[in-house]
Amino acid sequence: MTRPTFHRILLKLSGEVLMGSGQFGIDPATVKRVAEEILAIREAGYQLCIVVGGGNIFRGVAGQAQGFDRATGDYMGMLATVMNALAVQNALELLGVETRVQSAIPMASVCEPFIRRRAERHLEKGRVVIFAAGVGSPYFTTDSGAALRAAEMKCDALFKGTSVDGVYDADPKTVPGATRYEEIDFSTVLNKNLKIMDASAIALCRDNNIPIVVFNIREQGNLALVLAGEGIATIVRNGE
Numbered sequence: 001m002t003r004p005t006f007h008r009i010l011l012k013l014s015g016e017v018l019m020g021s022g023q024f025g026i027d028p029a030t031v032k033r034v035a036e037e038i039l040a041i042r043e044a045g046y047q048l049c050i051v052v053g054g055g056n057i058f059r060g061v062a063g064q065a066q067g068f069d070r071a072t073g074d075y076m077g078m079l080a081t082v083m084n085a086l087a088v089q090n091a092l093e094l095l096g097v098e099t100r101v102q103s104a105i106p107m108a109s110v111c112e113p114f115i116r117r118r119a120e121r122h123l124e125k126g127r128v129v130i131f132a133a134g135v136g137s138p139y140f141t142t143d144s145g146a147a148l149r150a151a152e153m154k155c156d157a158l159f160k161g162t163s164v165d166g167v168y169d170a171d172p173k174t175v176p177g178a179t180r181y182e183e184i185d186f187s188t189v190l191n192k193n194l195k196i197m198d199a200s201a202i203a204l205c206r207d208n209n210i211p212i213v214v215f216n217i218r219e220q221g222n223l224a225l226v227l228a229g230e231g232i233a234t235i236v237r238n239g240e
Helices: 015-019 028-043 060-065 070-094 116-124 142-152 186-191 199-207 222-227
Strands: 008-013 047-052 099-103 128-132 157-162 183-185 212-216 233-237
Touching (some): 015 028, 028 222, 070 099, 070 128, 116 128, 128 142, 142 199, 183 186, 186 233
Parallel strands (some): 008 047, 008 157, 099 128
Antiparallel strands (some): 212 233
16 A cells, blocks of 8 residues: 655654653653654654643543542643653754744743644744643543644644554454554544544544554654655545
């Protein structure tokens, strides 16, 4: 299968990716490695914006299970994504990559507020833009935030960096022999309830014709390979 080519992408990173081999928090060596991956694709001429989750620090749904009010837990999770965004920004700037963090929750002393036209201008100038704090409202995941920002930024695709190398018909970590899809359409993902992103994010990408590329970000150099049409990944897009 020949994969489509992209120019402007949104990279969605789970917070867990930043933990490295740890069980909690941010591993500086792992953040540096991810930043080097991002540097490589910037040098290849791609425009890039990023959304980072917060599950390595706090996850709203988990907080609710422990007695937190859902809205309060979600706001705490949004603040965790700001911490992760600042960590990634710092690692990128140490490598010489101009980076801006924009938060859906205004915090002027820390980063810029989300302003769509300003973000577009940053991308046009070759800067990496990291969108933090989800959509700024509870009851929405960072997956939904990534899909929304990808649509607003007119991205050619949403790249979902995970710890697996694509979309499977079952969890490959628990089901031996699970089958990986090379390509699958949005409707099949929704109908089969394949847990690559939440349903609202998938529907938003479907309605705006934004392909989702699922790949393993933990493999060194994999992001650049997949962008070049090589490497192992699954592309989710509208059927013909």
